[in-house]
Amino acid sequence: MTEVRFTRRGFSALALSFSLFGGARARQQRVSSPYDVILESNHRLALRDGVQLATDVYRPARNGKPAAGRFPVILERTPYGRNVTYFRDVTAADATPKTRAEVAAYYVRRGYVVILQDCRGCHDSEGEFVKYLHEAVDGFDTCAWIRAQSWSDGRIGTMGLSYAAHTQVALACLNPPGLKAMYVDCGGFSNAYQGGIRQGGAFELKQITWAYNIALESPQVRSNPRLLAALKAVDLKAWFARMPWQRGKTPLSLIPEYESYVYEQWEHGTFDAFWKQLGIYAQGYYPRFADAAMVHLSGWYDAYARTATENYVGLSRVKRGPVHLIMGPWTHGARSTAHSGDVDFGAAATLDADGGDVFARRLAWFDRHLKGDGAGRAAEPRVRLFVMGGGSGRRTVQGRLDHGGRWRTEADWPIPDRRPTPYYLHPRGELTSARPATNDVSRTYAFDPDHPVPTLGGTVTSGEPLMRGGGYDQREGPQFFGSRLPYQPVAARSDVLVFQSEPLTLDLEVTGEIEANLWISSDCPDTDFTIKLIDVYPPGADYPQGYALNLTDGIMRCRYRDSWSAPEPMTPGTVYAIRVTAFPTSNLFKRGHRIRLDVSSSNFPHFDVNPNTGAPEGTGLVRRVARNTVYMDEARPSHVLLPVIPPRDGSPSAAGRV
Numbered sequence: 001m002t003e004v005r006f007t008r009r010g011f012s013a014l015a016l017s018f019s020l021f022g023g024a025r026a027r028q029q030r031v032s033s034p035y036d037v038i039l040e041s042n043h044r045l046a047l048r049d050g051v052q053l054a055t056d057v058y059r060p061a062r063n064g065k066p067a068a069g070r071f072p073v074i075l076e077r078t079p080y081g082r083n084v085t086y087f088r089d090v091t092a093a094d095a096t097p098k099t100r101a102e103v104a105a106y107y108v109r110r111g112y113v114v115i116l117q118d119c120r121g122c123h124d125s126e127g128e129f130v131k132y133l134h135e136a137v138d139g140f141d142t143c144a145w146i147r148a149q150s151w152s153d154g155r156i157g158t159m160g161l162s163y164a165a166h167t168q169v170a171l172a173c174l175n176p177p178g179l180k181a182m183y184v185d186c187g188g189f190s191n192a193y194q195g196g197i198r199q200g201g202a203f204e205l206k207q208i209t210w211a212y213n214i215a216l217e218s219p220q221v222r223s224n225p226r227l228l229a230a231l232k233a234v235d236l237k238a239w240f241a242r243m244p245w246q247r248g249k250t251p252l253s254l255i256p257e258y259e260s261y262v263y264e265q266w267e268h269g270t271f272d273a274f275w276k277q278l279g280i281y282a283q284g285y286y287p288r289f290a291d292a293a294m295v296h297l298s299g300w301y302d303a304y305a306r307t308a309t310e311n312y313v314g315l316s317r318v319k320r321g322p323v324h325l326i327m328g329p330w331t332h333g334a335r336s337t338a339h340s341g342d343v344d345f346g347a348a349a350t351l352d353a354d355g356g357d358v359f360a361r362r363l364a365w366f367d368r369h370l371k372g373d374g375a376g377r378a379a380e381p382r383v384r385l386f387v388m389g390g391g392s393g394r395r396t397v398q399g400r401l402d403h404g405g406r407w408r409t410e411a412d413w414p415i416p417d418r419r420p421t422p423y424y425l426h427p428r429g430e431l432t433s434a435r436p437a438t439n440d441v442s443r444t445y446a447f448d449p450d451h452p453v454p455t456l457g458g459t460v461t462s463g464e465p466l467m468r469g470g471g472y473d474q475r476e477g478p479q480f481f482g483s484r485l486p487y488q489p490v491a492a493r494s495d496v497l498v499f500q501s502e503p504l505t506l507d508l509e510v511t512g513e514i515e516a517n518l519w520i521s522s523d524c525p526d527t528d529f530t531i532k533l534i535d536v537y538p539p540g541a542d543y544p545q546g547y548a549l550n551l552t553d554g555i556m557r558c559r560y561r562d563s564w565s566a567p568e569p570m571t572p573g574t575v576y577a578i579r580v581t582a583f584p585t586s587n588l589f590k591r592g593h594r595i596r597l598d599v600s601s602s603n604f605p606h607f608d609v610n611p612n613t614g615a616p617e618g619t620g621l622v623r624r625v626a627r628n629t630v631y632m633d634e635a636r637p638s639h640v641l642l643p644v645i646p647p648r649d650g651s652p653s654a655a656g657r658v
Helices: 023-032 100-108 135-147 163-172 206-215 225-232 236-241 256-267 305-316 358-371
Strands: 002-006 012-016 036-046 052-062 071-078 113-118 152-161 179-185 293-299 323-328 383-388 405-410 419-425 442-447 497-500 508-522 528-537 547-557 576-589 594-600 626-631 639-645
Touching: 036 100, 036 135, 052 100, 052 135, 071 135, 071 163, 071 358, 100 113, 100 358, 113 135, 135 152, 135 163, 152 163, 152 358, 163 179, 179 358, 206 256, 293 305, 293 358, 305 323, 305 576, 383 508, 419 594, 508 528, 508 547, 508 594, 528 576
Parallel strands: 071 113, 071 152, 152 179, 179 293, 293 323, 323 383, 383 576
Antiparallel strands: 002 012, 012 036, 036 052, 052 113, 383 405, 419 639, 442 626, 497 594, 508 576, 508 626, 508 639, 528 547, 528 594, 547 576
């Protein structure tokens, strides 16, 4: 039975005396859960500056009335709509997304108040939306309000994916009252300058596709049919094909406030106070950060893999509360999916298969750290990782590469017994553990910014319809923006230098952050260098040409080679040592496979393309071709540093034999 009533404060309260999960699950929930659910919808929560945020309060109830007593509170703050069904709210067993009411009810029935809130300037909330930068203070004020309510016992947990993970970490930087537990899912910037907005000095163009897509749901656009129609008519692929752009002449120019904040991030290339603001730089607030129990969850193909591992490292060293890390083989938020891109990791690869779906795991975390339940249970592992690789290499019935993998517990991150092992680049394309012994050896290629290397998977999110994350055979195709006929492997491009090992004689595991130390020069005052680590399968029945699986990639804009805060142009022809850092990964290279490193100068549209002129960031309307050189000799031994993990069963490893 459903009944609607109105309170004196003017918001409706929807008493749900039946389970929100429906059918047989509803009957089961009535038996196992002590509370019904009552919703106080669209409460107007006033912040310190008078702005009111739309807030839904789901409370435990009995017989259609709020239950007596005080309860711990779970908070989620989102720009995507506090009452909008999110496609990632699924499990491996049920691919139908749960509604926001269903998600809230799951916890309310077990004795929690759940609060879902629209961020400032989003959906039904007042104020102006400025991406990321209001979330710390607004979240702090929300926590203070929660603590003052008669139904709150003063203990607060936070949850949420993606932007709702950013809002969690932002408010935790201010150590708000009552914050005791966090479940940070694929987000929560450790340092947005190096992951999420920029990386290695380059700008992540997902900020543009995200802004366009979120603008379609903004209050100002939804209330203006002409503006909505004009935005929907924008052809993003055509716009990206016409880059470079200038302010006022972009697909975001119809919504100037969105274009403004994107360009502020794009043009602000130096690492200074702008990048140390609350909301995008948790690293600067670790000492002040809430001493809450926290889980940092991400995937190797997630745009926040580096954020999760860095936050784990930074916070686990300075906080008393338990800090845990979970890294799976997923793209952004796809923790109940066993594949990423065109690569399958097996049914055991989901979060669900490794101890329960995200709803159950969050519940157990909150029960333990907000209610004190299970205090006598064995401690959970601090670090849980999925090591990709080890599969059959055949094509699955769904048409994906069976790459396989397995879960493993570790004592810490980075893995304590890792062995940083250099693999050197050689002029004929070899990648070996043997240091070069010759002099004056190099390879040069022409980098044309009008014909950049297309993005073929990787740590991409929010990139539709231009790009998508995950693992793919590194071959151009119609599904990848920027590809051109005849759709050759990227290894065939003249602007991609390929270095690969001989076929491995033994299995070799690489788990950790990937770093390349390169000696380079250019005939331009600025340019980019990119790296990509690849697991090369030998030819087989299902893949006669083999399969080149991307694992991780990185980029370095050379003006920042010595300092993120004081960029300097290069002198054409001068040799410089640079370090290119890729996101962390974990992969077992099987016997018979090759380890491959690709070196180039672009990865578009994942990152903006360097015009090679030294123009200020985001303003380079004129481009020129750069002749870029990589040196690989005794005095300048360019190499990639791989974190090799010794075998845990005593068997031999390929480390040092490549």
